[in-house]
Amino acid sequence: MNTPTAHSKITPAHLRRQALVYIRQSTPQQVQSNQESTERQYALVKRAQHLGWAPEATVSVDEDQGRSGQGAQHRSGFQKLLADISSGHVGMVLALEASRLARSSVDWHRLIEICAITRTLLADDGAIYDPRDPNDRLLLGVKGTISESELFTLRCRRHEGRWNKARRGALVRSLPVGYVYDEAGAIRKAPDRQVQSRIPYIFALFERLQVARQVLVHLRDEDLKLPAKVWSGPQQGRIVWKAPTLSALVRLFHNPTYAGVYVYGQCAYDAFERSETTGKAKPRVRPIAEWPVCVHEAFPAYLSWEQFQRNQQVLRANWYRSSSRGAPRQGAALLQGIAFCGHCGRKMGLQHYATREKRAPAYVCYQAYQNEGGPTCQCMSAKGVDEAITTLFLAAMTPAKVDLAVGALEELERDRAATRQQWTLQLQQADYEVQLAQRRYETVDPAYRLVAGELAMQWEAALKQRDTLQRRSVAFARQQERDLGPKEYALMQKLAGEMEHVWLAETTTMADRKTLLRYLIKRVHLDGVREQGKIHLDVEWHTGAHTALTIDRALVGAWAPRTPAAVEHRIQELMPGHTQAQIAQVLNAEGFRSAHGKPFKYRTVRYIIHSRDWDKQEMVG
Numbered sequence: 192m193n194t195p196t197a198h199s200k201i202t203p204a205h206l207r208r209q210a211l212v213y214i215r216q217s218t219p220q221q222v223q224s225n226q227e228s229t230e231r232q233y234a235l236v237k238r239a240q241h242l243g244w245a246p247e248a249t250v251s252v253d254e255d256q257g258r259s260g261q262g263a264q265h266r267s268g269f270q271k272l273l274a275d276i277s278s279g280h281v282g283m284v285l286a287l288e289a290s291r292l293a294r295s296s297v298d299w300h301r302l303i304e305i306c307a308i309t310r311t312l313l314a315d316d317g318a319i320y321d322p323r324d325p326n327d328r329l330l331l332g333v334k335g336t337i338s339e340s341e342l343f344t345l346r347c348r349r350h351e352g353r354w355n356k357a358r359r360g361a362l363v364r365s366l367p368v369g370y371v372y373d374e375a376g377a378i379r380k381a382p383d384r385q386v387q388s389r390i391p392y393i394f395a396l397f398e399r400l401q402v403a404r405q406v407l408v409h410l411r412d413e414d415l416k417l418p419a420k421v422w423s424g425p426q427q428g429r430i431v432w433k434a435p436t437l438s439a440l441v442r443l444f445h446n447p448t449y450a451g452v453y454v455y456g457q458c459a460y461d462a463f464e465r466s467e468t469t470g471k472a473k474p475r476v477r478p479i480a481e482w483p484v485c486v487h488e489a490f491p492a493y494l495s496w497e498q499f500q501r502n503q504q505v506l507r508a509n510w511y512r513s514s515s516r517g518a519p520r521q522g523a524a525l526l527q528g529i530a531f532c533g534h535c536g537r538k539m540g541l542q543h544y545a546t547r548e549k550r551a552p553a554y555v556c557y558q559a560y561q562n563e564g565g566p567t568c569q570c571m572s573a574k575g576v577d578e579a580i581t582t583l584f585l586a587a588m589t590p591a592k593v594d595l596a597v598g599a600l601e602e603l604e605r606d607r608a609a610t611r612q613q614w615t616l617q618l619q620q621a622d623y624e625v626q627l628a629q630r631r632y633e634t635v636d637p638a639y640r641l642v643a644g645e646l647a648m649q650w651e652a653a654l655k656q657r658d659t660l661q662r663r664s665v666a667f668a669r670q671q672e673r674d675l676g677p678k679e680y681a682l683m684q685k686l687a688g689e690m691e692h693v694w695l696a697e698t699t700t701m702a703d704r705k706t707l708l709r710y711l712i713k714r715v716h717l718d719g720v721r722e723q724g725k726i727h728l729d730v731e732w733h734t735g736a737h738t739a740l741t742i743d744r745a746l747v748g749a750w751a752p753r754t755p756a757a758v759e760h761r762i763q764e765l766m767p768g769h770t771q772a773q774i775a776q777v778l779n780a781e782g783f784r785s786a787h788g789k790p791f792k793y794r795t796v797r798y799i800i801h802s803r804d805w806d807k808q809e810m811v812g
C-alpha cells in the first residue's frame with residue numbers, strides 16, 4: 192500500500208523526482224505589461240509544494256520568455272524541457288494552461304508521448320493529468336488541438352483588426368519625437384518651441400547639404416543636439432536632448448510621419464525568412480509606391496510630401512554608394528574591402544574622384560568621421576600601394592611559392608582539425624559532467640533536502656556550462672566556414688604557372704584581379720602615419736604569414752619633385768630630329784636624371800613632352 196499523497200494521481204515515485212514549473216509568455220510587451228499572468232505562473236511553484244514536492248525539488252523553467260510559441264525550433268526552454276522529461280527525473284510538469292507548453296500540436300503530442308513513457312504528470316492550476324490514463328490522454332489531445340486553433344484564430348483576428356484600423360489611419364502607434372496627443376486625443380506638434388524649430392532646421396540642412404553625414408558634421412560643429420523621446424521607465428514620454436548620431440538622423444529622414452503621412456505596412460514580412468537567433472520573421476522594406484496604407488495630411492507636417500520623397504531618393508542613392516563598397520567592383524583600388532588602417536585598426540574605405548580629375552582613388556580611414564563626426568584618421572593614394580601589392584602578389588604566385596602556401600594551408604587545416612578535436616573533447620567532458628551531476632542528484636536520499644538542493648544546483652551549472660560550450664563551438668565552426676578552403680587553393684595551384692599572364696591579360700577585369708588577390712591575401716594594413724613620406728604595408732596572407740613592405744608616398748602639388756629646368760630645355764632642343772627613345776639616350780649620356788633621380792626612359796620623355804603640350808606646338812610650328 193502506497194503512502195497517501197495530496198492527490199490520487201501523484202505517487203511517492205513522482206514526488207521523488209522533480210516538479211518542473213514551466214513559465215512562458217509570448218512577446219516582450221507581454222512580459223512587461225502582463226505582470227499578473229507572470230505572478231500566476233510563479234504561483235504554480237507554491238502549488239507544486241502544496242502537492243507534496245520539496246522546495247528544492249521544484250524547478251522553474253522560464254527561458255522562453257519573449258519568444259513566440261509556434262514551433263519548438265527556436266525555443267531552447269521547450270527543448271530543454273523535453274530533454275529533462277526524457278531523462279526520467281521529472282515527476283510532474285506544471286504550466287498555467289498545460290496546453291501552453293507547446294503551441295504546435297506536433298510539439299504537444301510529442302510531449303504527451305514522452306510524458307507517458309517516463310510516467311510524468313502534467314498539471315495546470317486546475318487539474319492534474321496522467322498521460323498514461325486513456326481519459327486524460329484524450330483530454331490532453333483535445334486541449335492541444337483547441338489551443339492551436341485558438342492561437343490561429345486569435346492571430347488572424349488580431350491581424351485583420353490591425354489592418355482594418357490601419358486602413359482608417361486609426362491604429363494607435365507610438366508617435367515620434369516632435370508630436371504629442373492633446374487632451375482630446377488628437378495629434379499635435381509638441382508644444383516645446385525648441386523642438387518645433389530644431390526639427391525643421393534639420394530637414395532644411397539636409398535639403399541644402401544632401402548628405403546625412405554632412406548634416407551630422409554640421410550639427411556637431413554647431414554643437415546642436417537632437418530631441419529624443421524617452422520610451423520607457425518613469426520618465427516615459429519626456430523629451431531629452433542628445434548628441435546627434437548618424438542613425439538617429441537617418442531614422443528622422445526616413446520617418447513619413449514628419450511629412451504628415453500616416454503609413455502602415457512599410458515593411459513586408461516573409462514567414463519563410465526567419466532570423467536564426469530570434470526566430471522572428473525578417474522584415475523587407477517596401478518601396479513607397481507599394482505602401483499598402485498611406486494616409487496624407489494625417490498629422491501636422493514638418494516637411495512636404497514631395498520633399499520627403501526627394502529625401503528618400505537622395506538617401507537611397509547615398510546609401511547605395513557607401514554600402515556597395517564591400518563587393519569587388521570595376522575600377523582601380525585593388526585592396527577595396529581588405530584594406531585596414533594600420534594606425535587605428537578600422538576598415539578603410541575608398542575615395543573615388545571624378546573621372547575628369549584623372550586621380551587614382553584613395554584609401555581613407557574615415558570610420559570615426561562617418562560615425563562620430565570626428566576627423567579622418569589617414570588617407571593615401573591607391574596608386575603606389577596597388578603597384579607594390581601587385582608586384583608582391585605576382586612574385587608570390589610562382590608555382591613554388593604556391594606550393595609553399597598550400598603546404599601552409601594543409602598545416603593550418605591540421606591545426607584546425609586539432610582545434611575541432613579539442614572542441615569535441617570539451618563537449619564530451621561537459622556531457623559527462625552533466626550525466627555525473629544528474630546521477631549524483633538522482634541517487635541522493637530525498638530526505639537530505641539540503642544536499643539534494645546543492646546537487647540540483649551543480650547539475651544545473653553543468654547543464655549551463657554545456658550549453659555555453661555548444662554555442663561557442665557552433666560559432667567556431669561558422670568562423671571556419673568563412674575562411675578560405677582547400678578548393679580555392681587547388682585552383683590557385685592550377686593558375687600559379689600562368690598567373691602573370693592571366694593578371695595582365697586584357698580580358699582580365701579589375702574585379703577579376705581583386706578576386707584573385709583575395710585568394711591569397713586576407714588583409715593589408717596600411718600605415719601612412721608612422722613615418723613621414725612613407726607608407727608601411729603589412730600584408731596578411733591567408734596562410735597566416737605576414738609580409739612587411741615600405742613604400743614612398745607619392746607627393747603631390749608644391750612638394751612633388753619637379754623635372755629640372757635644364758632637362759626641359761635640353762628636351763626641347765633635341766625634339767626636332769630625334770625620336771623620344773633617342774632623346775632619353777642623349778639625356779642619360781649627358782648625366783641628366785629624372786625628377787625621381789632615375790635614368791630616363793623613352794616613356795619618361797614622352798610624358799614630359801605630352802604633359803607640356805610640346806608635341807602640339809611642334810605640329811603647329
Ligand SMILES: [Zn+2]
Binds near residue numbers: 532537568
Ligand atoms: Zn584609422
